[in-house]
Amino acid sequence: MSTQTRPGAGTPPARTADRVAAPPSPAAREALAPPVALAVLLIVGGVLGLIGAFELTIDKFALLQHPSIHLNCNINPLVTCSKNLNSPEGAVFGFPNSVIGLMCFPAPILLGVAGLAGTRFPRWFWAAFNVGMAFAIGFVMFLITQSLFHLGTLCPWCMVVWIGTIPMVIATTLFNLSTGALPLGRNGRRVGASLLGWTPLITLVVYLTVAVLAQVKLDVLHTVF
Template sequence: MSQSSPDAAADEAALRAEVDAELAAERAAKKRAGDRRVGLVLLVGAVIGWIAALALFMDKIFLSANPGAQLGCDVNPFISCGTVMETWQASALGIPNMAIGLGGYAIMGATGALLASRAALPVWFRWAALGGMVFAFALVHFLAISAIFVIHALCPWCLVVWVVTAPMFFALLASTVERGILPARGVLGRVLRHWIVLTVAWYLLVAIVILAGFWRQWLAVLGLG
């Protein structure tokens, strides 16, 4: 026992030193998700998302008062806000999705303003903000999958919401990782910090899925179908 204890202590010390060195290297790495940058992403994204949600909300009220009316964003049978609004997915949580968007984007806009001003935010607030963006991004995926594979129609304003929510989510996630609030180390931590790359990759994935899901419709629009 007298011989194994020093060896165990030495191994533990070496492991701690390795972990400390790795953490120090990550802290010293170039900041990719500083508070000011992430705050501006959240603020700009929230403003655009809020405007899109408001446009959808107004269209929802108009459509309710004028059943069967054509909306300005009803371009053709598969690019149509009205078609999507008439499905149960448009109120999947019991209230119109655009109402959730109006409240959610307002909160994230305020959060973005606080981050951009470099306000000292408590850890619980940052966790709450990340939780809100996780919920928003999950809802975007549910609606995107429903629109492409179930409803077979795309809502232009919904696409705007998808576009702004992705960078908001990835930027806030990267910020949480950089600050050490979310313990993601090694390769995973380095990947999550590259929020711009992740956002672009997500855009490409969604574009490919939309292209494949509506292949016949695109051909018909181009006169090739």
């Protein structure tokens, strides 16, 4: 008397690793990882900003202890830190501006490192991060204009902060536009996608604009050379 084997009988169950992975959830599909170039830029820019903020904080402590001290960043009457640190513009919110940098610059560094590790972040996170970047560039532009047009100085460590902040803001904003994290519609996506690759050139144009303003207002070349 023969026994019929049912289809599939005696076949070992499929291992978990062999099963087809479930499709990602809508939330996972909405998450974005920064491109490698952006992640590296966030790390480098954040480190530059953090170094500048740290050095400014150390110099401010030195000035508080010894008001007549000659700081290493005081190269000449034009290229100097002391005037900026002792001015009201050096403590816009009632404490040294560099403290803000010490608190904020670790954020892009951590985001860049996490991005290189493959971590994805939801679109609302990128939008919130861009709000912080908008504050950063607004504050930097305010300090640039105050330094050039009111104080008449070029603070070396301040310029290190500017150099690190400007490209981070440009690249982050264009990336968020291109991915729709900043909800500005198709036109916003198109503009972000078309300009993202031009971030180095746009950054260079901004740097040159600041340099031209400094030359026109302070006659940097004649003073330094």
